[in-house]
Structures are given as C-alpha cells and as structure tokens.
Amino acid sequence: MKANKPGTAHACYVKALRDREMNIARHAEQAYEQFAAQWEVRSKVRGRSKPAGL
Secondary structure, X not given: OOOOOOOOXXXXXXXXXXXXXXXXXXXXXXXHHHHHHXXXXXXXXXXXXXXXXX
C-alpha cells in the first residue's frame, strides 16, 4: 500500500516550490562566483603562479 505523500517530482508542479528552488540555486551560484573571484585575486596577490621547484 502506497502512502499518500508527494513524490520526488512534486516540486516541479508547484510554482511556489519551483520559485523557491530557483532562488536557492541563484543564491548558491552568486556565492560561488564571489568565492571564485576572491580566490583568483588572492592567488595573484601572493605572487606565486607556479608551484615551487619549477
């Protein structure tokens, strides 16, 4: 007997849940872009573009 619960694709059919998921993904993408930008700047500031010994 199957329970009367929403399945894994339930969020695809509910606009509010879809919008919430999109906002979470958008926020995560922006956070990653900021992290990557800081990482590139920090690596250039240190002045080491090659590993030691090369």
